[in-house]
Amino acid sequence: MRIPVSWLIQQLELSGEHRDLDAEQIAAAFTRVGLEVEEVSPLGPVTGPVVVGRVVSIEELTEFKKPIRFCVVEVGETDDGAPETTEVVCGARNFVEGDLVVVALPGAVLPGDFAIASRKTYGRVSNGMICSASELGLGDDHSGIMVLPSGENSDVEPGDDAIELLELTDTVIELALTPDRGYCFSVRGLARELACALDQRLLDPAAIDVPAAEGPSTPVTVTDEQACPRFVLRRVTGVDPTAPTPFWVRRRLMLAGIRSISLAVDVTNYVMLELGQPMHAFDTAKLSGGLTVRRATAGEKLTTLDGATRALDPDDIVIADDSGPVSLAGVMGGASTEVTPESTDILLEAAVWDPASIARAVRRHKLPSEAAKRFERVVDPALAPAALERAARLLRDYGDGTIHPGRTDVGHPALPAPVVMAMDLPDRVAGVRYDRGVTASRLQQIGCTVEVGAADDGTPTVTAYPPSWRADLNQPADLVEEVLRLQGYDTIPAVLPKAPSGRGLTAAQRRRRQVSRTLAEHGFVEVLPFPFVSPTAWDALGLDADDPRRRTVKVLNPLEADRDELATTLLPGLLDTVVRNVSRGAREVSLFHVGQVVLPRAQQSPMPSVGVAGRPSGPEVAALDAALPAQPTHVAVVLAGPRVRAGWWGKAEQADWADAVQAARLVAEAAGVELTVTQGDTAPWHPGRCAQLRVGDFPVGHAGELHPKVVEAFGLPKRTCAMELDLDLLPLVERRPVPKVSPYPPVLLDVALVVEDSVPVGELTRALRSGGGDLLEELSLFDVFTGAQVGEGKRSLAYSLRFRAADRTLTVEEATAARDAAVAAAAERHGAALRG
Incomplete structure (x- = not known):
């Protein structure tokens, strides 16, 4: 909310050190009491001769492409008392002869360091500039120049100092108010907060004498008291439709960011800003019969003040007369009863509306308004009569209206409980x-x-x-x-609590951190994808209709309407992140995420309703736990594009299924467990390039290349690879490793084995490792050969074996015996034979 400092200070009885309160002190006081100050904006600066001028004559210059006016403006008096005039070229057309305007004379400097000087333009000499509100820093309205009120009620004369008149030395404070501070959307509320912060006395603008109503002004029927706890009407007749809005009202509206329209509308907006009670003005002559406050009926329509015809929802609250709805309550009035320049009989309405209903209507019709902003945050239910009285008196004083003796006041809203x-x-x-x-x-x-x-x-x-x-x-x-x-x-003192000794991260927390650190050290980038997924994601992943991953939990209030399910796998969010990065120019993408998934049971217990009056009992806590779905922690990686960049060292290496499997091995190594890799076949991986990840005999995840249909459905780069495993299924290993370094030399031996093509490399490797015994320190595959030399349907796998003893120098005979034992185990399990 924007508010000028001068208006705020007017509501306080300042004393002592606070008599000369400035904007910075006010901003600091607001901050102390918990209100967020977004901006403190001094007006101007405006310096030099800026005066009030009266337009004496206007000459239309028609020889140019756009309309230009050559104006003679009275800007004061000469020493002998004669009118002093100056000539100004102006393009605005919203003023006539006799109007009072603001003139910046040569030597003046306007906001933006815009210096005014005499200059020749459009074939004439312009000795100054007639100013708009935006050029003076009073607002954003630059549609025309500022026309000041004139006539009998105006005490402004040509030559008056406009800087003093317009208070261009004022400052505007803008605050970001939280929803629970609805009462602060007014000068009254902000001044009260300021009074509390400074321990000063508040001059409450709502503290006015409200006379007793002498009967109703207009008959009203409220059919839904929950939707409208209070509805108040006050009528003002004989309003002069040509009466201008007082300049002090227009100025405050401009600084608050509200455009001046007409006296009746400006008065309702002004009282809304001053007291916090939104109001609406009806043209009484356009109403048919009494008013009814009700919910809309299906099929009803209303043309609102913005000219749009809106189909009403049965949840909308409307004000209706005998002809139908005439206002969308709390949001915007109807065009059929709009106050126009010909309106003389004004019916003022102030009400209290159900905040939730107003909020829904605003979002349904995409029609935010200053009134709705306040009704959504709860309006003072006792304020309506005072607000209407204030507005009626302004119309009486400045529009020559007559306040009708009656006042309609329907409803008795509940006040806050002690x-x-x-x-x-x-x-x-x-x-x-x-x-x-x-x-x-x-x-x-x-x-x-x-x-x-x-x-x-x-x-x-x-x-x-x-x-x-x-x-x-x-x-x-x-x-x-x-x-x-x-x-x-x-x-309130800030005292850091002492950390109790003997505590720290749990084993699971340490493992999670170690896994993340390991993946990051090997070139993967951690991301935090959107945690919710669309139901269409399961089709894109190619999951079967009975796949348990399709069994999800719906979100009742999703952040995005099309993503309303909790993820049962980390892949959809990661794949979306890959697509986003690739679309922005990334060509090498290696991402990982460690997070929870939600896996509901086939027969999930319903969530019990537990009160908040006290701590839940033991059985209640157990029922809550039973109703929660399993939420294991998964780790997933996705690779797309080159895994190794091209450079002087050689060509780029495309990421493939083996890199995804290696990422799983990195996770297992960081977790301190041994991972077994076997062939797998599950969506969304390519059936021939999918590995099942096991710890012992228990499957914990999958890795490999994604299915081409999945790549196409998500719009991923070709041959994108991924890995996902359940981190919670890995056994927790308390590792405080002490390096064991043998001082004895190793014995290096190589062996080449011929096996059938169908024998998995991993199975053959495990057979060699088990046969080699404790002396086998390291085993690695360094060559794969196929051809006529080894026979059709077979291949040769060459391994490097390193043997070492921890307590002695190993002899060649011992190493050879261990190698032979390893070969024998491979021959027994897989029919392997030494290559000749």
């Missing part, structure tokens, strides 16, 4: 011992009526009766927050 709190609760929460009486005085400052008493055990208590504008004060914690923020959060 809240009982232990007197020392703020002290205990803050860890500070406040002075005696602080709690009661601070609650009284925000408008609460306070009663001090005692609980049954003798503990001092305070009972706070919240004011009508603080519907957010519902429990002791709310009162504690008010006391603490008004005392100042900066007065």
Whole structure:
């Protein structure tokens, strides 16, 4: 919300050191009480001669492509009392002869360091500039120049200092208000917060005498009291439709970011900003019969003030007359009863609407408004009569209207319930011992009526009766927050708690960190994909209809409507991230993510309803746990494009299924377990390039190249590879490894074995390792050969074996015997034979 400092200060009775309060001090005071100040914007700067001028004559210059006017403007008096005039070239057309305007004379400097000087333009000499509001820094309206009010009610004369008149030395403060501070969307609310922060007296603009109603002004029927707890009407007749809006009202509206329209509309907007009560003005002559406040019926339509015809929803609240809906309640009025320049009989309406219904209507019709912004955040239910009286008096004073004696006031909204709190609760929460009486005085400052008493055990208590504008004060914690923020959060000491000894990360946490660190060290980049998925993702992954990964949990309030399911696998989010990176020019993508997935059971227990009045019981906690789906931690990687870049060292190496398997081995190594890799076949991997990952005999995941149809469905680069395994299925290994370095030399031997093509390399490697025994320190495959020399349907696998003993120098005979044992094991299990 934007508000000028001069308007705020006018609502305070400043004393002592605060008499000369400036904008920076006000911003600091707002910050102390928990309001976020977004910007402090001084107007201007405007220097030099900027005066009020009266347009004496206008000459239209028609020889140019666009309309240009040559104006003679009276800007004061000469020494002998004669009118002093100057000549100005201007392109604006929203003023006529006799209007009062703002003229920047030569020597003036406007915002943006824009210096004014005499210059020849369009064949004439222009001695200054007639200014718009935006050129003076008063707002964003640059559609025309600023025309000041004139006539009998105006005390402005040509030659008056416009800088002083327009208060161009003022400052505008813009605040970002949270939804629970709805009462702060007004000068009244902000001034109250400022008064509390500075311990000054508030001059409440709503504290006006509201006369008793002499009967209703217009008959009203409210059919849904929950939708409209209060509805108030006040009528003003005989309003002069040509009466201008007072300049001080227009100025404040401009600085608040609201465009001036007409006296009646400006008055309703002004009172909304001043008091926080949105209002609407009807042209009484255009209403047919009495008014009814109700929900819309199916098929009804309403043309709103913006000219759009809207199909109403049965959830919409409308104000209707005998002809049908005339206003979308709390959001925008209807065009059929709009106040026009010919309107003289004005019916002012102020109401209290159900916040949730207004919020839904705004989103349904995509029609945000200043009124709806306030109704969504709860409006003071006691404010409507005072707000209408304030608006009616403004129309009477500046529009020569007559206030109709009647006032319609339907409904009795509920006021906030009293809240009982232990007197020392703020002290205990803050860890500070406040002075005696602080709690009661601070609650009284925000408008609460306070009663001090005692609980049954003798503990001092305070009972706070919240004011009508603080519907957010519902429990002791709310009162504690008010006391603490008004005392100042900066007065609460910041003391770091001492870390208890003997604690630290759990084994699972250490393993997760080690896995992430290992993958990052090997060139993978960690990402945090969107945690929700679209139901179409399962089709894109090629999952069977009965695949358990299709069994998901729906999100009731998704952030994105088309992604309303919790992920049962990390791959959809990772693949979307790959697509996004590739679309932005990345060519080598190696990503990983460690996160939870949600795996509901086939027969998931329903979630029980547990109250919040106290701590759940043991059985309730057990029921909650039973209703939660399994949420294991998975780790997944995706590789696309070259795994090794091209350079002086050689050509690029395309990432393939073996790199995905190697990523799984890195994870297993970081977790301290041995991974077994066997051939697999599961979606979304390519059936011939998919590896099943096992720990012992238990499958923990898969790795390999994605199926071409999956690559096409997601729009991935060709031959994209991926790996995913369940980290929680890996056994936790408490490892505090001490390096064991043997001082004895190794014995290196090679062996080439001929086996059938169908024998997996991994199986043959495990056979050699088991046969080699404890002396076999390392085993690696360094060559694969096929051809006529080894026979059709067979291949030769060459291994390098390193043998070493930890306690002695190993002899060649011992190493040879161990090698022969390894070969024998391979021959027994897989029919391997030494290559001749």
